[in-house]
Amino acid sequence: MLDGEPKSGFQELLDYHLTEWSEDRAVLELTISPKHCNRAGLVHGGVLATLIDTSCGFSATFCPHPGRVRRVVTLQLTTSFTGQVRHGTLRAIAHKKAGGSRIVFCASEVFDENGKLIAMGEGTFRYRTGSETPHGVAL
Template identity: 90%
Template sequence: MSTDLLDGEPRSGFQELLGYHLAEWTEDRAVLELTVERKHCNRAGLVHGGVLATLIDTSCGFAATFCPHPGRVRRCVTLQLTTSFTGQARHGLLRAIAHKKAGGSRIVFCSSEVFDDSGKLVAMGEGTFRYRTGSETPEGVAL
């Protein structure tokens, strides 16, 4: 990844473990990408549903927490997540495209779709998220 969309914030341990990266991040929208490796697959050789659910959850969280102020961040926690698996993937690049749909000062609603490298929809989901204290406004908190 050539551009640091996290603005100097270190990658989380979970992000390091799975290997996804934030490819696009703007107000109310985020795109995560993951190159499928053997560690992402189940015993049948397909991307594990937990990996797809993680991409949905994480991309939604990013869509809800864009912060336009350098050196500051916004955070949220997942309150509810639904997932639907619509296809299968074995290899290649997965892209999770998330959008913030609605919400108020503390609770927001987001949705995400995960596509394989041919553009086929393999999973989709929706989540409800609560902003952590200090993250309710675009100013967020100091990094």
């Protein structure tokens, strides 16, 4: 993680990386391996949905204060699959679009290494207690 927060077990399992993180924006990257593919040898839709969900969550939770974090829970997530990919690197780019003090709305697009749009989605997220402000909570 860019701020020193340890990886979650799910992040370890899928092996995605937060490569950019700033106010209202997050970028995740994932190098495709066989564990990410379905029976047809294509990246599984669940992997793409995870990248959308996770990148959106990060776009809403940037915390500029060392040793502190912000967290959200997903209330709703939509996904649309627009392409297929077998290998290379995926890049999910998410932006926080709107929201209030507790509920926020974010969108993400997932591209292959050639810049082709593979999937997109939007989500609604609720800040966990203490995460409503940029100060967040202690790690």
